[in-house]
Amino acid sequence: MSGPLERILRDAHFRMDLFPVSRDRTFLAHAAVAPLPRPVVEAVTAYLERAGREGQFDLLCPGLAEDVRCLAAELLGVDTEEIALSPSTSASLGTVAGALRWQAGDRILVAADDFPSLLLPWTSLREQGVEVATLPYRDTPVGTDEVLDAVDHRTRLVVVSTAHFVTGRPVADLSGLGRALRRRSVLLAVDAIQTLGAVPVDARDVDFLAADGHKWLLAPAGMGVLYVRRALLEQLRVPVVGWHSMDDPKRYTADGVLAAGARRFEPGSLNVLGLLGLRAALRLLHEVGVPAVADRLGSLRRTLVAGLTGRGYQVPGATEERWSGITAFRRDGVDAEDLARRLLAGRVVTSVRRMPGPGTAHIRLAPHYYTTDEDLERLWTRL
Numbered sequence: 001m002s003g004p005l006e007r008i009l010r011d012a013h014f015r016m017d018l019f020p021v022s023r024d025r026t027f028l029a030h031a032a033v034a035p036l037p038r039p040v041v042e043a044v045t046a047y048l049e050r051a052g053r054e055g056q057f058d059l060l061c062p063g064l065a066e067d068v069r070c071l072a073a074e075l076l077g078v079d080t081e082e083i084a085l086s087p088s089t090s091a092s093l094g095t096v097a098g099a100l101r102w103q104a105g106d107r108i109l110v111a112a113d114d115f116p117s118l119l120l121p122w123t124s125l126r127e128q129g130v131e132v133a134t135l136p137y138r139d140t141p142v143g144t145d146e147v148l149d150a151v152d153h154r155t156r157l158v159v160v161s162t163a164h165f166v167t168g169r170p171v172a173d174l175s176g177l178g179r180a181l182r183r184r185s186v187l188l189a190v191d192a193i194q195t196l197g198a199v200p201v202d203a204r205d206v207d208f209l210a211a212d213g214h215k216w217l218l219a220p221a222g223m224g225v226l227y228v229r230r231a232l233l234e235q236l237r238v239p240v241v242g243w244h245s246m247d248d249p250k251r252y253t254a255d256g257v258l259a260a261g262a263r264r265f266e267p268g269s270l271n272v273l274g275l276l277g278l279r280a281a282l283r284l285l286h287e288v289g290v291p292a293v294a295d296r297l298g299s300l301r302r303t304l305v306a307g308l309t310g311r312g313y314q315v316p317g318a319t320e321e322r323w324s325g326i327t328a329f330r331r332d333g334v335d336a337e338d339l340a341r342r343l344l345a346g347r348v349v350t351s352v353r354r355m356p357g358p359g360t361a362h363i364r365l366a367p368h369y370y371t372t373d374e375d376l377e378r379l380w381t382r383l
Contacts, residue, residue, distance in 0.1 A: 005292045008370050019370050025347040026375040031165070031194060031326050031366035032351040034218045036277070043280040044220065044273050056272070064275050069263075071282035072225040075196070075290070076203040081261030084226040085270055089193045090117040092210030092226035093159075095265050096189050097121040098239030099228075100157070104129025107154040109147070113137040113356045115165040118191050122159065137164070137355075139316040141172035141323075144180050157187045162201065163194035166353040166362055167316035168326025170195070178205035187232075193224070197285055198325040198368075199294040203227045213274070216325065216368070219281035223274025228262040242267030288369060296369040297325040303376060304365055311383055316362075328353070328362035336361040339383075346382040 008015050016023045021035035050060055069083040076083075086092040108122050112134035122132050135142075135150050147158060158181055163170050171177060178188045182205075189208040192201050197216030203209045209227040213219030228236070238258060243249050245264045246256040258264040285293070304327040305318050313329040330336060340352045340363055354361040367375070 004288045005296060005369055008288075009296075009372055015370055015372075022370060022375075025349055026371070026378045027349045028365045028367050028371070028375075028379065029349045029351045030198075030216055030218075030368045031168075031364055033214050033221060034216070034368070036220065037218050037281070037284055039284055040219060040277045040280045043276045047273065047276050061272065061276065064272070064279065065270055068225075068275050068279050068282065071279065071286065072227075074286070075282065076201060076209065076225075076227055078203050078227055079230065079261075081263075082227055082230050084228065084262040084265040085275065086210070086224050086226045086265070087222055087271060087274075089191055089210045089212045089224055090121065092208075092224065093117060093121040093189065093191065095226060095239060096208045096210075096228075097125060099236040099265070100187075101235070101237060102128050102130050102156075105131075105154055106156045107131045107133060107152065108157045108159065109133050109135055109150055109155050110159040111135050111137070111142065111161060111164075113164075113359070114161050115191070116356075118159060118161055135160075137169075139167060139169060141170050141317075141320065142177075143172050144177045147177060148180060148184075151181070151184060151186055155184075155186050157189060159189045159191070161191040161194060162196075163324035163326060165194055166355055166359075166364065167328045168194070168324040168364075169317060170322065170324045172322070175202055175205040178207070182207075194326065195324055197290070197293070198297055200290050207232060213278045213281060215366075217278070217281050217285065218368070220274050220277035223271050223278045226262065226265060228265070230261075233260075233262065233264075238264050240267045244268050244270070293369045296371075297367070300367045300371055300376070301325065301327055303373075304367075307376070307380060308383075325366055325368075327365045329365070330360055330362045336363050339363060343379070343382050346378065348379050348382055 019037055021027045027035055069080045072083050073080040110119050160171055181188050187207040190206050192209050192211040193215055196211040207229045212224035214221035244266045247259050305315050308315050308329045309318055313331045315329045317323045336352045340350050343350055351364045352361055353364050
């Protein structure tokens, strides 16, 4: 366990100062919208106070956007020029849908029964004669062979999430999947919002990756990142071109050239408050270290699975060695919404998600690295 994380778990006062939410509740809903750590809150409020006195100008936070791109690139193992800043995962995937040059008969394979934003960006392409097919859901990690078996000669793009939004089912080998698809000249787009900040994510072998910051990254909602593999940039359209898309935005003219990197997909002024919060969150995450976070979440997952199955609950992926930071559970005869309300009354914050369609509701647990064993005791005494 790393030094910063060890101190967070050992020193209750330090933990409560850094994560104010931990003062009076067990927060197990980071897969929904996370509470903000103190450095994130301070970064945003300090800007607001100064902007109120002096006005909103770039000089208040020079280099902010580039700082965030650099931190995000380091997190993903890619180059800064391959990172664009985006207001949401949905917006990023929509950018990808609009950037690729489609032909009638092209086929997109999308993982089924996941969060709607995984599917919706592609549906309008049906008007251009593009087929959108789905890969059936199972409570086992998404395997490379499983995906390849569903790919045909018309498949141009595969779209997966790094973890299912209800059950937390992961992709078994994201890099291996990306390499295997590239050998078949098939692109891979990834929604990483349910793992980025929770486990190491290497984007070098995928073509597109999108994530907002408001879950595991512990940043404000409304600001995220889009990774675009450099080799693809000149093949892509820029669906929305604005002054920020240009190589030199401060020329304030419309006769320039597009930015050389993925920044060309940023058409206009960025969400400064979101960027300030995301920068502070990424700095904190880099200080703690993603490998240490992943180790801690793996330990918490094992504890949760043992405790839940021992109490008679059904847990998707309970027997899998590798899973995500999400642990979902249910039991016949137990109303998930009612149980979640009772847990909340006992200061245990969870979320309830239902599989798409007529699926069964699950209570979804998503602790983070600052969750302690004492926090889980509060859960156990209320189940």
